[in-house]
Amino acid sequence: MHLMILAALMWFKQNGIRLVVFENGVGGRADPSNILNPIIACLTEMTLDHQDLLGPTLEDIVADKAAIVKQTTQKLILGSANADVRRLVRDHVANTTIVALTEEYTISGYNDRLNYRSEYHNVAEQPLHTTALFQKQNAGTALAALEALMAYNVPIHWERALNALSHVQIPCRYEKRTFRDGLVLIDGAHNPYEMETLMKAMALDKFIPDRVVLSLTTGRSSLDMLKPLSQLNASFDVIASPFKERRMPKAEIHQAFTDLGLSWTYYDHLDLFLQTSPFKKQQTLITGSLYLAGVLRTYIIDADRKLHIKT
Template sequence: MKYTEYDQVLSFLSSYNGRTTRRDNGYHHKIMTELLQLIHINPEKFTFIQITGSCGKGSTAQFISSILTHHAIDHGLFTGPHLSAYEERFAINGSLIDREEFSSIVLDIEKKLKDYPLKEDVGHMHVMIMIALTFFQRHGIKLVVFENGVGGKTDPSNIFDPTIAVFTEITMDHSHLLGSTIEDIILDKSCIIKPTTKYAICGMNNVQARNFLLKIEHHCDTIFRFLHRDYNFITKSSDTNGNTFYFKGTHYALKNIQTKLLGTHQVQNASNAIAVIEALVECGYSFQKDIITQALYDAAMPCRMEMIEKNGVTFLFDGAHNTLELKTLKESIETFGLQVSSVMLSISSNKDMETMMRSIYFEDAPYIITPHPFTERNIRAEQIEKSLSSMQDIPCFYFHEIKNALQHAVQLYQKNQVVLVTGSLYLVGYVKKIVLNEGTE
């Protein structure tokens, strides 16, 4: 098989998988600043809508981007992780970067990094940010919707000065990096608010996180908008066709808004997106109510409660990857009256496997556990076996190969039920690709 330019790109990017990023004394920020100087990019030239949180970041970003795209407002969108191809992370006005330009940007970065004296300290997220901002700068993009990786201060993107800082739902996640309490986590994430930040959209229900941000509100000039205080929503209906809800904020009172994205949590995400649009109105942008409503309906996010039928088997793909997201997913499945035949999942290292598995437990639905598609994120087989031995009340199967796990899930499938694939966006994307390309036989 011919070794292509794209293969070289993937080989280069894969070399960053599993790298540990130094974060002591803001070292990762120093590296990020130097890297952007290396490629002649000034982040101050961009207007950032920066999104952090534990749940709903990607969906919120997609809702915002859809509204901007429908209003023909030029903007860039960065999200992560990807499902099957790196290009999914980078978009302008709703269109993904094409493979040729992506390869060109990455190879140029690889060339410039060869002479960078601290190249061994460059992490995966550093490179992603370099690609994104190069792409946006090439096309003259100023407004950027940016989904953070992990945390706020912990993320290399904390060198940005966002005009709008957005906080989605907060829960315990990435504790090995962010801290062991909600206060630790929101402290880290709140660092995206800078002295120049005009608006902070606080779209979470978590009381501890809200209380922390309320304290910050009294000590800075940023305008804070809180869900349930400054804007609100009422869910009218939620089923396998989507959601219908009302929204009331500082500028808009919208009725019968519909989303095709499933689950009531998407109403919260969509409402947070509208709150961002209201802040943009105050920054001088113009929007129309009917176009906002249409944009929210058209917004798409693969593998977020996505149902696909293939060869008589119905799959439900969802990238829930922490305990709160799995609990929310389970509640939505039960609300919709769906019957689960089996739960196929992988769980990243540094996660509480038993707690996560019990969060998505369905009676009579066995677990089918398989390794994480990224070897660097795998839980050791001994650790998996230990966790499974402590859950003898739940039927579990462990497969070393993802394809074998999928075959077993299909064998357990019964008519009018669903095979649930969850626990990791990487797994969900990998299995979905197999199902669509190779079928289930």
């Protein structure tokens, strides 16, 4: 990671790049990208996640992530709908103007439309490639960041930016794909909060899966991860993480499913699951792990491509 960032910074300098948008990895304080001194910083929604690295409490996590804000930072775009998170961020950030969701800008919208309102713009019925509220929240945060750049005379064409936003498709984040006469929803929700948010998005979208394919990893409770999914009348397939240090013990997974009264099937290897010819003529949810979501997304795309070549 350190070498990748060093290589990127060298490339930026050699090619005269004047504006860089850099995404942190995990947290902020110890992330290698924290050597940067941003003029504008953005924080999206925060919840209990990566607690083994960032700390056990929400305050610990907020403090770690807020460390991306430096003395040089003129504006912080705070894209959290959680009032407690916004309060904690304000406790840790001084001498920087904060532009916060629900305060300096708001978002709303039904289906795949976004309404965005701020001091500078009022956007109505902006088309998106998603119906999920959390993605609309992120889209609003991106628009607020563009407004901050425009305030510093960065030449941004607002209408072109909106047009670009209408074409954005984020892999593995409430992404739908048709495959084998079925519909697959891919979302890498990997903590209990994200799982609850995913369930709310599915309810609004009326997406009811027949099958749930997921991976459960260490660092979070299997029971807490499964609780939001327990209301589904679906079959559950659990695929073990290929990374042994991240693999949730099978006994803990078994206890969580037993506590919730859910039946499930366990696969030690992804190949064993793929031998069952999944995704046929049904609605499938893939979740629990961004790694699993990415691998199965690639499998679906490659298999679909091969099918089209044959036909």
